[in-house]
Amino acid sequence: MKHYTSIHDIDDINSWIEEAKTLKKNPLKFKKLGKHKTLGLLFFNSSLRTRLSTQKAALNLGMDPIVMNVSGDAWGIEFGDGTVMNGNTAEHIKEAAAVVSQYCDIIAVRAFPTLTDKVKDESEQVLTAFKKYASVPVVNMESATGHPLQALTDAITISENTTKAKPKVVLSWAPHVKALPHAVANSFVQAMQKMDVDFVITNPEGYNLSPNIVGNTPVNHNQEDAFKDADFVYVKNWSSYEDYGKVKNTDPNWMITKDKLGAAKFMHCLPVRRNVIVEDAVLDSDSSLVIEQANNRTYAAQLVLKKILENG
Numbered sequence: 001m002k003h004y005t006s007i008h009d010i011d012d013i014n015s016w017i018e019e020a021k022t023l024k025k026n027p028l029k030f031k032k033l034g035k036h037k038t039l040g041l042l043f044f045n046s047s048l049r050t051r052l053s054t055q056k057a058a059l060n061l062g063m064d065p066i067v068m069n070v071s072g073d074a075w076g077i078e079f080g081d082g083t084v085m086n087g088n089t090a091e092h093i094k095e096a097a098a099v100v101s102q103y104c105d106i107i108a109v110r111a112f113p114t115l116t117d118k119v120k121d122e123s124e125q126v127l128t129a130f131k132k133y134a135s136v137p138v139v140n141m142e143s144a145t146g147h148p149l150q151a152l153t154d155a156i157t158i159s160e161n162t163t164k165a166k167p168k169v170v171l172s173w174a175p176h177v178k179a180l181p182h183a184v185a186n187s188f189v190q191a192m193q194k195m196d197v198d199f200v201i202t203n204p205e206g207y208n209l210s211p212n213i214v215g216n217t218p219v220n221h222n223q224e225d226a227f228k229d230a231d232f233v234y235v236k237n238w239s240s241y242e243d244y245g246k247v248k249n250t251d252p253n254w255m256i257t258k259d260k261l262g263a264a265k266f267m268h269c270l271p272v273r274r275n276v277i278v279e280d281a282v283l284d285s286d287s288s289l290v291i292e293q294a295n296n297r298t299y300a301a302q303l304v305l306k307k308i309l310e311n312g
């Protein structure tokens, strides 16, 4: 594997999950694999889990991680081809990606969508440019349309916690005050489509994800109906895709409560707004897997880095 930028870079999700579980039992086993190798982590946007867990993963493999907050600390990067750079951007991605490749053996990038320009967001401008102009492998730490490190984490967490050969997994939209990206939901859908699970999405009218992502996965606009017999309820807000980037619904009746959850396990990628997305009683109960998910971020990232290092 050269790059990890999409869930489709996983050839066999079940074998990846098993390998991640093995890695988790002995995280320092491959400490020599990354010796004298540098991981560059470039953040165009905020992060807690991704920033720390990906560094931890690199350290577990003996790599040296270096981190940069690109938006705050670097020169403004130009992505347009042939642009007369007499505006606010001072450095072209052609040079920037090539230069970072001189210092790093793998480059990991986080760059969120505009949520105002669907065409630009779906072109994955930043990630695509890094893949094109970097001379080293690129890892997606959440891009405009995908968060494949999170989705691999979630697949591992479901596999660890299921008591059934084919559990029922529900992805539920929940309300939020701000317009949020589709990336986590998109990659989660794609991961579940690769797993042997009974999978359904529930969201209000006007909040269907991209048809290219949903494919044949059933969408139920009745949350209560969708939750029947659920083993895992994965919760996430996303802004409207149809009316791109708009917040059209903040109905608190879509918030996750202990009553609604029943016997199912609660999952969320974090950060989560308490008593907006989900009530305290869920997060503070044994039904919540959110901390296990956060822990598994390290092993998902470590597996991805290991595979890239082994390929190099």
Ligand code: CP
Binding pocket: 046, 047, 048, 049, 050, 051, 142, 150, 269, 270, 271
């Ligand atoms: N889940 C996740 O990606 O968290 P951060 O935004 O804090 O990295």
